[in-house]
Each structure stands twice: as C-alpha cells, then as structure tokens.
Amino acid sequence: MIKVITGNEAAAYGALLCRPQVICAYPITPQSRIPELLSEFCAQGLLNGTFVNVESEMAAIGYVTGASAGGVRVFTATSSQGLAWMHEGLHNASGSRLPIVMVIVNRPLCAPANLTTDQTDSLSQRDTGWLQFYCESNQEVLDTVVQAYRIAETLSLPVMVCMDGVYLSHLDESVNIPDQEMVDRYLPPYAPTFRHPGYTYKVYATYPPSELGYRSECFEDYMKARWLQHKACGQAVDTVLAVNKEFETLFGRGYPPVEEYRCEDAEIVVVVSGSAVGTCRGVIDKMREEGHNVGLVKLKMFRPFPRDLIRASLKGRRRIAVIERDLSVGQCGIFFQEIKWALHTHADHEFTPIYGFVAGLGGLDITPALMEKAIRFTMNQDPPQQEILWLGLREGEISE
C-alpha cells in the first residue's frame, strides 16, 4: 500500500508492523507525532500492544528497559533533550543486552534553543553501546525500523534509528507500506526463553545467564561483560548485511550500511549521512554530467562504525570531502573524526586528504549550490590546515 506520509508517520507504521508489545514514549518536538499515532493504533485495536503514557524520557527508557528485561518486544522514540535525559538509561539498556528499538528524530540541543535539526544529539550518544542508523528518506525510516528489530534481537543489542527532524519528520513522501503478512514472515515474534535468576539485569533473555558476561550472583565480571558486548558489536556489520539482503529479497529494496553512489573511478568522493544524501545525489548527477569524476558515499550505519566498508569505499581516492550536520564543539565534525580514524589508522591505507565541512547546524538548509561549492573546493583547493570548514555559516560561503 502506497501512502503519502511524514517521517514520523513512517516510523510509527514501521513500529506497528513489528507488533511491539509495549510502546512507551514521551512527546517532544519534533517527534510527538510518533507516540500520538501509536497510541491511536493501540486505541483502535490495530496494534495489540500496551501503550503507556509516562512523565518523562527518563521514565520512557526506564519503562521499556523494564519491559524488555521482562521478555517482550518494545518500542520508544525521542529527540534531542529527551535523548540527553535518557543518557544513563542508554548505557543500562545496552549493558543489559536488551534489544530495544528507538527512533530518534534528530534535533539540536539547547542552548541556544532550536526545534529543527542536526545530528549532534544522537551522535553524542555514540559511546552508549547502541547501534545507530541514519536514514535518507521516509521509506528508509519505515524499512529500517523493521530491520532494526531483526538486528537488535539477533545481537541482543539496542538500536537507534535516526532521521533528521523537520526535513524527514515533518515532510510528506510517498511510502510503500509493506503487507503485515510479509513483515511477519521477515520478523518472527520475539521469543526469549532463558529466565535469569539471582542478581540480574534482565529476567528474560535469548541466552543463558552464563553468556551474559556476568555471573548473576556477583559484580566481579564487569570487564568480561564489556568484552562480550564489544564482540557482539563486532558481528554487527555482517548481521546488518545479512538482514538487509534478506529484506531486499522479500521487499525488493534495501539499504547497505555504506552505499556507493556513482563512485566508479571517482577521484573525489563526498561522504554524507541523513536527509542531505538525497540532495547530494542530485549534485553528483549534475557534476558527472559536466564531466567531473565525483562520487558519493552514503554512510547509513554509524555505530558500530563500519570501518572496513568505509575503508574499501574510500581506498585510492584522490581527495575526500565529508559534509555533515553535527559538531563536536572545539574538535571537529563527528563523522569526519571517525572517517579520519578509519582511514589513517589502517596500515594498508595511504594518506588521503580529507576536507571536513560542517553545515546545516540548527536546521540551516544544505542547498545543492552549497554542496557543489564544497565539492569544487575539495577538487581545486589545497588540503585545509583546519579541522573544520564552515559551509554556509555566511550565506553561500565556506569559512574557517
């Protein structure tokens, strides 16, 4: 069924199709439509789940953590300040190895106040042990929610599905809503069977207590638990590839963790994530028509960082540009930092100049003209000494 819906609605439909048994989310602009719609689905009997209104995001993550630890499939969603307030709960959920799926509608953090978009809110949760995916379109939001449950429940790790606030959350797009029957075939019911007794972080799990990393009776195994969690993250890319392949077979569309767009023989490659990818595809098409050897790498998966895939996609390029909507203040763009780490710490990888453009903070538009300007700058200017090139800080310009 094709419907013209917003990103928020796509997220809610995606959740509906996955049959979560407990849905608990606290409203926050620009995410509010997600819990509203899910509460409607439950009230109308379309979704046989318990929708719970709580008093804060701290409570929302607490409720779904308790419910997931009790052995049922859960869903939540938040943005910005709400995500920041969940912070300790995020560590607790991942350390407890709970397959929670949470949609993040990316919005800047205060201060100054801003209700539009940038990705610093979820990127600054990168060390919480949650998998993170950034979506380009509303269709991808829906499909990624469905895939996220498969990934989360395979690895026993929580997953964030991120979309840009306003640009996706409030923008109508045509979305193909898959049949329930097909989704049921793709995503079987969550069926944890092992009951954990004693001193425990989860009552029900898909594996016995001995595999959790800590004995249920003492505190002493912290490091082993982290090691196991890290090892599970190490399987994430392969799991995502396999889950996506199966999705493609069933539904006829898919989303690799790292996607190359017109990268064949490209000397200059630009790396983009989120809703700006769509804009960038158009810019690459235009510049290709003009005879430039440029390509795009879409980075969908951010945690764990798909370093081998990104190394393969960026190997042998003359120059790389990263255009991103986030900032580690006083340092540089967060994607830039990770890409630089992935390339320049690898023995087989020769040094490639990387241009780090920070753009669109606080919802400023990253226009095709701005993107083209950044790509041309990367082609023609010597590698920058600065860690950040500010794109569009002054209208239409690149500044230091």
Added chain:
Amino acid sequence: MNNTPEIPAILSSEEYIARTEGGQGACPGCGLALALRLFAKAMGPNVIMVIPPGCTPVTVMSPRFNAAFTVFVALFGSTAVFASGLKTALSIRGEDETHVVGWGGDGATFDIGFQALSGAAERNDDIIYVCCDNEAYQNTGNQRSSATPWGGITSTNPPPARKMERKKDITLIMAHHHIPYAATATIAYPDDLMNKVKIAKEMRGFRFLHLLAPCPTGWRFPADRTIEISRMAVQTHIFPLFEIRHGTDLTMNLRPERSPVDAYLGTQKRYQGLDASQIRDIQRQVDRKWERLQWLSSYGKEVQ
C-alpha cells in the same frame, strides 16, 4: 485495625535473605536488613525485587548473593518505572502472579527517584513500592536526604550546620496520588509490618509502604538498640503507624500514649548538641503532625 487479615501468631520459618553461611552484608544492628527479612517473609515466594544501588544490594550481595528472590538491578532515577515496565511484560507473558516490588531507600524514594515514583503512582501501575527509610544516604556515608529529620547531623550537615528543613510527609504525599494503599510500618512492630505487607500483596494497583529502618551507623547509636529506637519512634509519635486506603481513608493502627521526644533524641548522636528550644521545636512539629493525622483519621467518619 480494620479489614486486616489475621495477625500471624509466629513468624514464618522460611528465610529469604541470608539463607546460608554466607550471611548478609549489612552493618551490625541494621534496621534495613531486618525490615527486608520481615517483608520477604510476608511476601513469600514468586517475588522480583527491583532495587537501585544503596544499602539493600550490599545487604543481599555481600559476601555473595544470598537471597531467595530475584533482584533486578535498577537505576536511581527510574526504579519505580523499571518495576512498572517489568510487571507489564510479565503480565503479557502470562506471569501475572509474580509480584514486582520496587524497593528503594529514602534517597531513591524521597529524592532522586521521586519523579518516576510519582508517575508510577499516578498511573496506578500494578506494583508494590517500598521505601526503606534510614533517613540519609547511608550507603554512601550518611549524607543528607530530604528524609533526614529537622535538627539531624549528617556528613553533609556537620555541626553547626545541622539540617534545618523538615522531613517530607512521604506517605501522605503518596496517598494523595489516590493509590489503593499507603502505609507506614517499622521493625519494632513486626506483626503490624507483615500484616501491611500481606494487605498490600492481596491488592492490585500501586501500593506504597514506608518502613522506618533505624541505622546504627548513620544515626550513631549502639547496635543493640535498633529495635528499641524503632519502638521509641512510634511511642514518641515521631513515626506514627497508619494506613490510608484510596487516598482518603486514614486509619491509625496504634495510638500510644505520647512520650516526649527528648529520650528518643538522646539515644542518637546525630541529635547531639540540640538546645532546649530546638527540642521544643521538634516536639511541636511532632505534635502538630500527630494532631493532623488524628483529624484526617476522624474526617468524615462521624457522618457515615
């Protein structure tokens, strides 16, 4: 007492904490360990305790886990809501007979976890929440909480900066969330305590128990006086025993003839150095609260 099941003549011989030679990790004379022991006996099997950090995990974990119930480890800010989510999940899984108990200290209840507690009570989530109150953050070394009484010395209220704010009336606050059951109890009255646990256990919805647990280490009294001090707290009217049903129906479970607060204060070094006028202030606070409870317990009764 009204509507209470029969009082247990003797305590159940079943033990739920400190079951083997490992013992338990609380300080000598700990009121909390005894409160937990009595509570667990009254609850019986099929209980999951949701517990944030504090004295209780130390009690059940040291030197190793030694309790008969499952302890689900919670975060301070969300203990009650973890319990709510867990209960919902177990009900969905067809395990509705499992009791989920949120068990926090006064810090987790009065202070850092209060928002989640209030939210769970407002939703009337189907859990029992117990505040085991030792009147300061005892596990971290006796820092002030909003349950620390007026005039108390803590490690963050060193003399002469003793606490000059009154303790929250947490049981009334919780009752005013219109929950089915809220009650106070303390270890010197084990029958009353276990009765209230059993009443709570038979009900559905959000049930709140406020257990006073004297703390020899923080309050600074000899370890053999715990029960005596618990009893004195009731006899001085400092910690009245009452229960409230449906937010309004208050019953005084015991109306002991009031003994003056001086003797109680004198047992604990945390009150050392209070002057006569300060002790009079405490007596006035205690008397006013007692009068208010009497008024609440009689309110509406004469017209029925």
